[in-house]
Amino acid sequence: xxxxxxxxxxxxxxxxxxxxxxxxxxxxxxxxxxxxxxxxxxxxxxxxxxxxxxxxxxxxxxxxxxxxxxxxxxxxxxxxxxxxxxxxxxxxxxxxxxxxxxxxxxxxxxxxxxxxxxxxxxxxxxxxxxxxxxxxxxxxxxxxxxxxxxxxxxxxxxxxxxxxxxxxxxxxxxxxxxxxxxxxxxxxxxxxxxxxxxxxxxxxxxxxxxxxxxxxxxxxxxxxxxxxxxxxxxxxxxxxxxxxxxx
Amino acid sequence: xxxxxxxxxxxxxxxxxxxxxxxxxxxxxxxxxxxxxxxxxxxxxxxxxxxxxxxxxxxxxxxxxxxxxxxxxxxxxxxxxxxxxxxxxxxxxxxxxxxxxxxxxxxxxxxxxxxxxxxxxxxxxxxxxxxxxxxxxxxxxxxxxxxxxxxxxxxxxxxxxxxxxxxxxxxxxxxxxxxxxxxxxxxxxxxxxxxxxxxxxxxxxxxxxxxxxxxxxxxxxxxxxxxxxxxxxxxxxxxxxxxxxxxxxxxxxxxxxxxxxxxxxxxxxxxxxxxxxxxxxxxxxxxxxxxxxxxxxxxxxxxxxxxxxxxxxxxxxxxxxxxxxxxxxxxxxxxxxxxxxxxxxxxxxxxxxxxxxxxxxxxxxxxxxxxxxxxxxxxxxxxxxxxxxxxxxxxxxxxxxxxxxxxxxxxxxxxxxxxxxxxxxxxxxxxxxxxxxxxxxxxxxxxxxxxxxxxxxxxxxxxxxxxxxxxxxxxxxxxxxxxxxxxxxxxxxxxxxxxxxxxxxxxxxxxxxxxxxxxxxxxxxxxxxxxxxxxxxxxxxxxxxxxxxxxxxxxxxxxxxxxxxxxxxxxxxxxxxxxxxxxxxxxxxxxxxxxxxxxxxxxxxxxxxxxxxxxxxxxxxxxxxxxxxxxxxxxxxxxxxxxxxxxxxxxxxxxxxxxxxxxxxxxxxxxxxxxxxxxxx
Numbered sequence: 001x002x003x004x005x006x007x008x009x010x011x012x013x014x015x016x017x018x019x020x021x022x023x024x025x026x027x028x029x030x031x032x033x034x035x036x037x038x039x040x041x042x043x044x045x046x047x048x049x050x051x052x053x054x055x056x057x058x059x060x061x062x063x064x065x066x067x068x069x070x071x072x073x074x075x076x077x078x079x080x081x082x083x084x085x086x087x088x089x090x091x092x093x094x095x096x097x098x099x100x101x102x103x104x105x106x107x108x109x110x111x112x113x114x115x116x117x118x119x120x121x122x123x124x125x126x127x128x129x130x131x132x133x134x135x136x137x138x139x140x141x142x143x144x145x146x147x148x149x150x151x152x153x154x155x156x157x158x159x160x161x162x163x164x165x166x167x168x169x170x171x172x173x174x175x176x177x178x179x180x181x182x183x184x185x186x187x188x189x190x191x192x193x194x195x196x197x198x199x200x201x202x203x204x205x206x207x208x209x210x211x212x213x214x215x216x217x218x219x220x221x222x223x224x225x226x227x228x229x230x231x232x233x234x235x236x237x238x239x240x241x242x243x244x245x246x247x
Numbered sequence: 248x249x250x251x252x253x254x255x256x257x258x259x260x261x262x263x264x265x266x267x268x269x270x271x272x273x274x275x276x277x278x279x280x281x282x283x284x285x286x287x288x289x290x291x292x293x294x295x296x297x298x299x300x301x302x303x304x305x306x307x308x309x310x311x312x313x314x315x316x317x318x319x320x321x322x323x324x325x326x327x328x329x330x331x332x333x334x335x336x337x338x339x340x341x342x343x344x345x346x347x348x349x350x351x352x353x354x355x356x357x358x359x360x361x362x363x364x365x366x367x368x369x370x371x372x373x374x375x376x377x378x379x380x381x382x383x384x385x386x387x388x389x390x391x392x393x394x395x396x397x398x399x400x401x402x403x404x405x406x407x408x409x410x411x412x413x414x415x416x417x418x419x420x421x422x423x424x425x426x427x428x429x430x431x432x433x434x435x436x437x438x439x440x441x442x443x444x445x446x447x448x449x450x451x452x453x454x455x456x457x458x459x460x461x462x463x464x465x466x467x468x469x470x471x472x473x474x475x476x477x478x479x480x481x482x483x484x485x486x487x488x489x490x491x492x493x494x495x496x497x498x499x500x501x502x503x504x505x506x507x508x509x510x511x512x513x514x515x516x517x518x519x520x521x522x523x524x525x526x527x528x529x530x531x532x533x534x535x536x537x538x539x540x541x542x543x544x545x546x547x548x549x550x551x552x553x554x555x556x557x558x559x560x561x562x563x564x565x566x567x568x569x570x571x572x573x574x575x576x577x578x579x580x581x582x583x584x585x586x587x588x589x590x591x592x593x594x595x596x597x598x599x600x601x602x603x604x605x606x607x608x609x610x611x612x613x614x615x616x617x618x619x620x621x622x623x624x625x626x627x628x629x630x631x632x633x634x635x636x637x638x639x640x641x642x643x644x645x646x647x648x649x650x651x652x653x654x655x656x657x658x659x660x661x662x663x664x665x666x667x668x669x670x671x672x673x674x675x676x677x678x679x680x681x682x683x684x685x686x687x688x689x690x691x692x693x694x695x696x697x698x699x700x701x702x703x704x705x706x707x708x709x710x711x712x713x714x715x716x717x718x719x720x721x722x723x724x725x726x727x728x729x730x731x732x733x734x735x736x737x738x739x740x741x742x743x744x745x746x747x748x749x750x751x752x753x754x755x756x757x758x759x760x761x762x763x764x765x766x767x768x769x770x771x772x773x774x775x776x777x778x779x780x781x782x783x784x785x786x787x788x789x790x791x792x793x794x795x796x797x798x799x800x801x802x803x804x805x806x807x808x809x810x811x812x813x814x815x816x817x818x819x820x821x822x823x824x825x826x827x828x829x830x831x832x833x834x835x836x837x838x839x840x841x842x843x844x845x846x847x848x849x850x851x852x853x854x855x856x857x858x859x860x861x862x863x864x865x866x867x868x869x870x871x872x873x874x875x876x877x878x879x880x881x882x883x884x885x886x887x888x889x890x891x892x893x894x895x896x897x898x899x900x901x902x903x904x905x906x907x908x909x910x911x912x913x914x915x916x917x918x919x920x921x922x923x924x925x926x927x928x
Contacts, residue, residue, distance in 0.1 A: 055397025110397030171862035215899035242348035
């Protein structure tokens with residue numbers, strides 16, 4: 001009878017132990033490629049300040065370059081990326097190519113706002129060198145604003161022409177402000193922006209070339225436009241919300 | 248040992264009083280588990296954390312007042328929603344907390360719906376009634392649907408909103424792709440409103456393919472469609488050399504000649520080597536067809552197929568026949584029947600035949616086909632469901648060739664076979680299946696599409712919206728799509744409009760493309776003489792446009808037929824075109840109109856009236872507007888442009904009658920000084 005008791009107790013302990021170990025199975029340790037060279041700096045080649053919807057892939061990959069003391073690209077240096085939870089990199093790390101560059105595709109997190117990405121490498125003495133980039137994630141309201149911008153505003157407010165869409169910016173006597181122009185637009189309150197969109201330029205003693213949109217766009221649409229303008233401003237607007245970065 | 252146990256037993260249960268005491272104690276302890284579990288619950292932990300966080304904020308009092316402790320619940324019987332998410336996500340409605348980055352304390356971003364009316368799981372999925380993070384967010388044995396990853400969020404919009412909305416670009420794109428890439432040719436998609444989703448890719452008939460192209464080209468195309476044209480919508484079936492050989496053999500053997508589809512034109516091509524390129528440009532072929540340029544960019548429209556290597560595909564006689572009248576080979580083609588003369592056909596065909604790629608077919612040598620190969624090819628053609636998309640003589644279009652996708656968004660995860668290493672969720676399964684269908688089993692017939700990651704996300708979003716709930720929602724909760732009408736103009740003019748494929752670009756009465764202006768009310772809008780001149784020689788109205796109306800080389804009789812029909816039939820009830828005269832406005836009105844044009848309304852920002860001073864590039868050039876539009880249309884347009892053409896970019900300025908009248912007087916006086924407007928290149 002006692003032996004039975006003990007064997008049951010032992011069995012129980014063994015079961016618990018095996019359960020705990022199986023549940024707390026250690027995360028497969030990330031194996032990093034072994035660097036064959038080291039640089040002294042990481043610089044951005046392209047891909048910063050992009051705009052995408054929350055949770056989605058940035059339109060262009062992010063490309064960074066590892067440089068040596070002379071500013072030349074270093075081949076075979078290890079680059080790793082990190083950011084806030086929810087941001088994913090494909091691939092998250094790797095060695096620089098023959099021109100010293102490393103390319104990764106970035107999906108932003110699920111919350112609207114700015115995401116801070118950090119690309120880092122180590123120099124010869126294992127000192128970490130960081131490069132910080134920012135990307136912009138648009139929520140529902142900003143996405144709606146962006147579509148409205150594409151339809152109504154972009155042709156005049158965006159100086160860049162494409163084959164499909166020729167900009168009207170250069171044709172205007174008084175130049176409109178591109179929506180990324182944070183220095184100017186951040187100084188305007190939401191009420192100012194609402195007034196100028198609703199009643200046109202003259203409402204703020206500005207050019208009549210900016211027409212009144214109050215009878216064309218609804219109040220919700222005007223708010224959406226303003227939230228888009230706030231989201232893409234550079235430098236960032238105070239109202240653009242928190243910056244998500246690796247804790 | 249035995250003695251020890253015995254004494255313990257004696258101590259605890261030796262007499263009835265002891266036994267009662269011990270049993271009571273055990274009961275008390277086990278009863279205490281429930282309140283203790285509650286006390287240490289996750290939601291209570293988060294609520295404490297929230298109260299601690301708001302304590303130091305300037306608006307602490309307001310936030311404190313809004314705070315409700317305990318389990319919170321949104322209950323919406325009509326939607327089947329019992330959401331307790333707000334027990335932890337306590338501050339969803341606190342707009343002052345926009346600077347807070349830590350979850351679960353973020354304020355919810357602005358959306359068009361009220362949280363109390365729609366709940367949380369309606370859009371985000373997950374298990375609403377759960378009160379622990381892992382049960383609410385993740386899938387459990389009893390609950391399959393985890394929180395929807397943010398990139399697929401718009402799929403939830405699509406459950407109720409069956410129409411295309413400005414705020415859901417991903418969903419719109421995904422839905423358009425299901426039709427555009429012919430997914431619905433093989434996979435039936437019955438929409439919740441009872442209709443069946445229709446494909447928009449218009450794959451060509453293969454019944455007369457030997458007239459059009461060679462067996463070598465078919466072989467190369469079957470092996471890798473994107474090697475011929477990077478923008479090809481046909482997917483890659485990963486065929487073996489032998490299978491491609493046999494299928495091409497069958498398609499050629501099965502093809503019957505079609506009378507009149509190939510002609511050798513008697514006209515001579517122009518001697519000038521640039522004439523072909525000029526004619527291609529003047530005919531605005533690029534509005535619909537793309538060509539890959541030297542830099543590798545594909546430039547041009549996507550209504551018709553890419554023409555980068557057309558010379559390697561089309562037989563010269565067939566191409567000439569097609570340019571002469573495409574409707575002989577394909578009566579329903581989106582290509583207009585240009586009335587080219589023989590010399591023009593020869594010039595254009597010569598230009599296109601030169602667009603050849605010797606690498607494409609250079610290495611392909613096919614021996615003449617044996618009857619066995621042809622028979623095998625036929626079997627493969629029906630096995631791969633080619634007839635789901637293409638018309639092929641002798642092979643019936645299969646019904647339900649591939650699994651129906653009408654409720655794919657609710658497919659139980661237990662019924663799915665995942666690849667090793669793949670997260671076990673439905674969105675990952677769908678995306679994986681689109682990305683690499685054959686990875687799931689080499690025997691699967693689904694071909695390999697060439698999609699970007701963004702396109703796969705869009706398709707997955709659209710497919711997730713096809714679920715059980717979308718199909719069972721009460722109609723009062725849904726927003727239905729505006730279905731495409733099957734409007735067809737009548738009579739001789741109607742035939743002419745079909746022949747010219749007007750509906751490939753223009754929309755009339757809810758039917759047709761969106762590349763060119765909607766013509767539903769064209770008869771109220773324009774003057775007849777302008778329309779006649781325009782049809783004979785279309786010039787551009789908008790300086791910045793690259794897609795333009797081509798010249799169809801119409802006869803006078805055809806032009807008059809069309810003009811009469813448009814002027815009579817396409818009239819708006821809101822505009823009586825005879826209600827205002829085309830001339831005779833006072834100089835005072837005209838002058839006032841001019842002042843309003845350049846001053847108060849600053850129309851020169853977008854339009855050009857005086858080519859010397861005005862530069863506006865967005866709206867149509869107005870130098871000849873007095874010879875083009877009717878005064879009544881201009882007046883009504885000034886009053887409210889969106890009422891006449893919904894979605895037009897011109898803002899509604901809510902003009903007074905006097906202002907609208909003066910501007911009409913000014914604009915109608917712009918008759919261009921008799922000069923003909925010349926198309927800018």
